[in-house]
Amino acid sequence: xxxxxxxxxxxxxxxxxxxxxxxxxxxxxxxxxxxxxxxxxxxxxxxxxxxxxxxxxxxxxxxxxxxxxxxxxxxxxxxxxxxxxxxxxxxxxxxxxxxxxxxxxxxxxxxxxxxxxxxxxxxxxxxxxxxxxxxxxxxxxxxxxxxxxxxxxxxxxxxxxxxxxxxxxxxxxxxxxxxxxxxxxxxxxxxxxxxxxxxxxxxxxxxxxxxxxxxxxxxxxxxxxxxxxxxxxxxxxxxxxxxxxxxxxxxxxxxxxxxxxxxxxxxxxxxxxxxxxxxxxxxxxxxxxxxxxxxxxxxxxxxxxxxxxxxxxxxxxxxxxxxxxxxxxxxxxxxxxxxxxxxxxxxxxxxxxxxxxxxxxxxxxxxxxxxxxxxxxxxxxxxxxxxxxxxxxxxxxxxxx
Amino acid sequence: xxxxxxxxxxxxxxxxxxxxxxxxxxxxxxxxxxxxxxxxxxxxxxxxxxxxxxxxxxxxxxxxxxxxxxxxxxxxxxxxxxxxxxxxxxxxxxxxxxxxxxxxxxxxxxxxxxxxxxxxxxxxxxxxxxxxxxxxxxxxxxxxxxxxxxxxxxxxxxxxxxxxxxxxxxxxxxxxxxxxxxxxxxxxxxxxxxxxxxxxxxxxxxxxxxxxxxxxxxxxxxxxxxxxxxxxxxxxxxxxxxxxxxxxxxxxxxxxxxxxxxxxxxxxxxxxxxxxxxxxxxxxxxxxxxxxxxxxxxxxxxxxxxxxxxxxxxxxxxxxxxxxxxxxxxxxxxxxxxxxxxxxxxxxxxxxxxxxxxxxxxxxxxxxxxxxxxxxxxxxxxxxxxxxxxxxxxxxxxxxxxxxxxxxxxxxxxxxxxxxxxxxxxxxxxxxxxxxxxxxxxxxxxxxxxxx
Numbered sequence: 001x002x003x004x005x006x007x008x009x010x011x012x013x014x015x016x017x018x019x020x021x022x023x024x025x026x027x028x029x030x031x032x033x034x035x036x037x038x039x040x041x042x043x044x045x046x047x048x049x050x051x052x053x054x055x056x057x058x059x060x061x062x063x064x065x066x067x068x069x070x071x072x073x074x075x076x077x078x079x080x081x082x083x084x085x086x087x088x089x090x091x092x093x094x095x096x097x098x099x100x101x102x103x104x105x106x107x108x109x110x111x112x113x114x115x116x117x118x119x120x121x122x123x124x125x126x127x128x129x130x131x132x133x134x135x136x137x138x139x140x141x142x143x144x145x146x147x148x149x150x151x152x153x154x155x156x157x158x159x160x161x162x163x164x165x166x167x168x169x170x171x172x173x174x175x176x177x178x179x180x181x182x183x184x185x186x187x188x189x190x191x192x193x194x195x196x197x198x199x200x201x202x203x204x205x206x207x208x209x210x211x212x213x214x215x216x217x218x219x220x221x222x223x224x225x226x227x228x229x230x231x232x233x234x235x236x237x238x239x240x241x242x243x244x245x246x247x248x249x250x251x252x253x254x255x256x257x258x259x260x261x262x263x264x265x266x267x268x269x270x271x272x273x274x275x276x277x278x279x280x281x282x283x284x285x286x287x288x289x290x291x292x293x294x295x296x297x298x299x300x301x302x303x304x305x306x307x308x309x310x311x312x313x314x315x316x317x318x319x320x321x322x323x324x325x326x327x328x329x330x331x332x333x334x335x336x337x338x339x340x341x342x343x344x345x346x347x348x349x350x351x352x353x354x355x356x357x358x359x360x361x362x363x364x365x366x367x368x369x370x371x372x373x374x375x376x377x378x379x380x381x382x383x384x385x386x387x388x389x390x391x392x393x394x395x396x397x398x399x400x401x
Numbered sequence: 402x403x404x405x406x407x408x409x410x411x412x413x414x415x416x417x418x419x420x421x422x423x424x425x426x427x428x429x430x431x432x433x434x435x436x437x438x439x440x441x442x443x444x445x446x447x448x449x450x451x452x453x454x455x456x457x458x459x460x461x462x463x464x465x466x467x468x469x470x471x472x473x474x475x476x477x478x479x480x481x482x483x484x485x486x487x488x489x490x491x492x493x494x495x496x497x498x499x500x501x502x503x504x505x506x507x508x509x510x511x512x513x514x515x516x517x518x519x520x521x522x523x524x525x526x527x528x529x530x531x532x533x534x535x536x537x538x539x540x541x542x543x544x545x546x547x548x549x550x551x552x553x554x555x556x557x558x559x560x561x562x563x564x565x566x567x568x569x570x571x572x573x574x575x576x577x578x579x580x581x582x583x584x585x586x587x588x589x590x591x592x593x594x595x596x597x598x599x600x601x602x603x604x605x606x607x608x609x610x611x612x613x614x615x616x617x618x619x620x621x622x623x624x625x626x627x628x629x630x631x632x633x634x635x636x637x638x639x640x641x642x643x644x645x646x647x648x649x650x651x652x653x654x655x656x657x658x659x660x661x662x663x664x665x666x667x668x669x670x671x672x673x674x675x676x677x678x679x680x681x682x683x684x685x686x687x688x689x690x691x692x693x694x695x696x697x698x699x700x701x702x703x704x705x706x707x708x709x710x711x712x713x714x715x716x717x718x719x720x721x722x723x724x725x726x727x728x729x730x731x732x733x734x735x736x737x738x739x740x741x742x743x744x745x746x747x748x749x750x751x752x753x754x755x756x757x758x759x760x761x762x763x764x765x766x767x768x769x770x771x772x773x774x775x776x777x778x779x780x781x782x783x784x785x786x787x788x789x790x791x792x793x794x795x796x797x798x799x800x801x802x803x804x805x806x807x808x809x810x811x812x813x814x815x816x817x818x819x820x821x822x823x824x825x826x827x828x829x830x831x832x833x834x835x836x837x838x839x840x841x842x843x844x845x846x847x848x849x850x851x852x853x
Binding site: 273 | 458459510511512513517518519520522523524526527530531543544547548551552554555556569573574577613614615640642643843845847848850853
C-alpha cells in the first residue's frame with residue numbers, strides 16, 4: 001500500500017498513530033497530581049515536537065544517507081521563518097502561501113550555500129557550513145534589520161499591506177494565522193474526569209505536514225536515488241571510479257534537507273508569527289545534529305524520536321524549579337528531602353543542558369546507533385527468548401542502518 | 402514508484418475523508434465539551450488565579466532576572482495578605498485589601514526568557530496554555546518585551562512589561578494588551594541633557610559606543626538628539642556587538658579622535674566591561690580640547706554599578722528608581738524587601754513589583770479579570786505612592802509618565818549597595834513627550850483582545 005514495503009508501512013502507520021493520538025499519549029497524568037508537571041499535551045509543545053521532527057527527518061536525509069555533517073542547517077530554518085513571516089505581512093494570514101514560499105526560499109538558499117560548501121568534504125565541509133550559518137545569524141541580528149527585525153525579531157504589524165487578506169481583523173487587531181478560516185490557535189478541549197485533553201488545529205496541521213514529509217523521506221530512502229546517497233557515504237572515490245559524479249547527488253540531498261528545514265521554519269511562524277535571529281545561531285544547528293544522532297542517524301524513525309526527546313527535555317525539565325522539587329519530596333524527613341533536592345537541583349531548571357548532556361553521553365557510549373538501536377536490542381531479547389531453537393541471532397546483529 | 406490508479410470511487414472517498422478531517426476541529430470547538438469559557442482566555446476559577454512571571458534566569462541578564470523574581474514573590478505575598486503589605490499601605494488606590502485579587506488567592510508560575518525572543522515566547526506560551534496564566538510580566542530586554550507583548554496580544558492575556566527601556570515597546574511595537582511602567586530612552590535624553598549642559602557646558606565633542614541592537618540604537622538616537630540640541634558635536638558613533646567581552650579595540654581610537662566625551666550606550670555586562678576598560682585606559686585622567694575627558698552612561702542600574710566597582714565614581718546616568726529615595730512608598734518597599742532578602746532591591750525589582758500591584762489593582766477596580774476591563778481600568782490611570790511620585794498611565798500608548806532620576810556614581814561608597822547618589826529628580830512635566838513624537842510614530846495599539 002502507498003508504494004511501501006510491509007515493514008515500512010508498519011513503521012509509517014505507527015507514526016500516524018502517534019501523531020493522531022499525541023494529545024492523549026502526552027497527557028498521561030491527571031491535572032491534580034504532582035506528576036502533571038511531566039504532561040506535555042499542550043499546543044505549544046506538541047507543535048514543536050512535530051515541527052522539530054520535520055527538521056530532523058530532513059537533516060537525516062543529508063547526514064544519515066550521505067554522511068555530510070552540516071553544522072549550518074539552522075540558517076535554512078531561519079530563512080524559512082523569515083520568508084514565512086514576510087508572506088503573512090505582504091500577502092495573507094493564510095498559512096499555505098507562507099509554507100510554500102518558506103520551502104522555496106530555503107531551497108534556493110541551500111542551493112547557493114551547498115554549491116559552495118560541497119566543494120569540500122569532511123571537517124572542511126562542516127566548518128564551511130558553520131561559517132555560513134554564523135554569517136547569516138550576524139546579518140539577521142544587525143545588518144539586515146530592516147528585513148529581519150534584528151534582535152527583536154520580525155513581527156507582524158497593523159500597518160502591513162496583506163493584499164490578499166484583511167490587514168486588520170474586525171476587532172481592530174492583527175488577524176490570526178489560519179488555514180482557510182480555521183485559526184491555528186483554535187483548540188477543542190475534552191474533559192474526562194480529572195484529565196483534560198487539548199486538540200489544537202495548528203498541531204494537527206503540523207502533524208499532517210509531518211506525516212507527508214515523513215512519507216516522502218521513506219520513499220526517498222528506498223529509492224535508487226537514496227542508494228546513490230548511501231554510496232557517497234560508503235566510498236566516494238569508488239563511486240567516481242565507476243563513472244558517477246557524486247557532487248550533484250550530494251547537492252540534491254543538501255537542497256532537499258534544506259527545504260525540509262525551511263518547511264519546519266515556515267510551520268514555526270505559522271504557529272507563532274515571530275521570527276527571531278537566534279533561530280539561526282550555531283547552537284540551534286548543533287541541536288538538530290544531536291537530535292539525529294540521539295535518535296539514530298540513517299534510520300527512518302530515529303530523528304523523530306531524537307527530536308521528541310530533546311524538545312521534551314528542554315520544555316519540561318527546564319520548568320522544574322526548586323519549589324517543585326521540594327513539593328515532590330515533601331513526605332520524606334527534612335534532611336533526606338534537602339539532600340535529594342540538592343542532588344537533583346543542578347540537573348533541572350536552567351541546568352537542563354546537563355541532563356541532556358548526560359543522556360547524550362550514555363546513548364553515544366552504550367547505544368551508538370541511538371534510541372532506535374536500543375529499541376532493536378530490546379526487541380531482539382524478546383525475539384530470542386521466543387524463538388531460541390531456530391537461532392535467529394544473526395538477524396538482530398545486523399547494523400542499525 | 403507505484404502506479405496511481407485513481408477511480409472515481411477512490412476520489413470521492415478521499416475527498417469525503419479530507420472534508421471530514423478538516424471539519425473535525427470545528428465540531429470539537431463548538432463548545433459542547435469545552436467548559437470554563439466565560440468570554441476570555443484563562444478565566445480563573447473561584448479559589449485562585451495564576452500569574453506568569455517570565456524572567457531571564459540564564460544569560461547576560463540573569464542577575465536582573467533573579468532580582469525581578471524576588472520582587473514578584475514579594476508582591477504575591479503582599480497581595481495574599483502575608484508580610485507587612487509593602488506598598489499596599491502607601492498606594493493611592495486602596496481597593497486591594499490583602500485577600501488576593503477579587504477574593505482569589507494569587508498563585509504564580511515562572512519561566513526562563515534566556516533573553517532570546519524565541520525562548521521567551523515559548524515559555525510564555527507554555528505558561529498561558531499549560532498553566533492557565535492570565536497575566537504575563539517580567540523580562541529584562543526590550544527585544545523580549547516586544548516579542549512577548551505581541552504574543553500576549555494574540556493570546557488575549559495582559560502583558561505588564563518588566564525592565565524594557567527602548568522606545569519601541571510603547572512606540573512602533575505598542576499593543577493594546579501591553580503596559581510599561583519603566584521609562585524609555587526619550588525620557589533619558591530629556592532628563593539627562595540639562596544636567597550634562599550644567600556639568601560640561603555647551604561646547605563638547607562626543608564619541609558614541611553603542612550596543613548593536615534595538616535598545617542601543619534607540620538610546621543613541623535619543624541621546625544624540627538632545628546633546629546635539631545643546632550644541633554638542635557628534636564626532637563618531639561605533640556599533641559594538643552584544644556580549645563582546647573585550648572592548649579595547651573599540652576604545653583605542655577614542656583617545657585620538659578629538660572627542661572629549663564618551664557616551665557608552667551599553668547595558669548589563671557590556672556596560673560593566675566597556676566602562677571598566679575605558680577607565681583602565683586612563684580616559685578619565687585625559688585632557689582633550691583643553692577640557693577634562695568625561696564618560697556618560699545613559700542607563701544606570703545598581704547591579705551594573707556593583708559590577709563595575711570603583712570605575713563608576715562620578716559618572717552620570719539616568720535610572721527609573723533607586724532604593725535611597727525617601728518617599729513613603731520607596732521606604733515601605735525597601736523595608737519589606739530588605740526584611741525578606743537582606744539587601745535593597747534594584748530598579749528592575751521595583752518596576753516588576755509595582756507592575757504586579759498595578760495589575761491586581763486594575764482588575765479589582767475594573768471588577769473583572771477580562772483583559773478589556775483591565776485595559777480600561779489602567780488607561781489614563783493616575784496614581785501615587787509607588788516610589789516615583791504622581792504617575793500617569795497614558796491611554797494613547799500605555800506608557801507611564803513619572804519623574805526620572807539622574808544619578809552619579811559615588812566616590813566613596815559606604816557599602817556594596819550604596820553605589821549611586823541622586824543628582825536630580827527630573828519632574829514628570831519635563832520628560833513628558835507628545836503622543837505624535839517621530840521616534841514613536843507608526844505604532845498602533847489596536848484594540849484589547851480578550852482571547853477565546
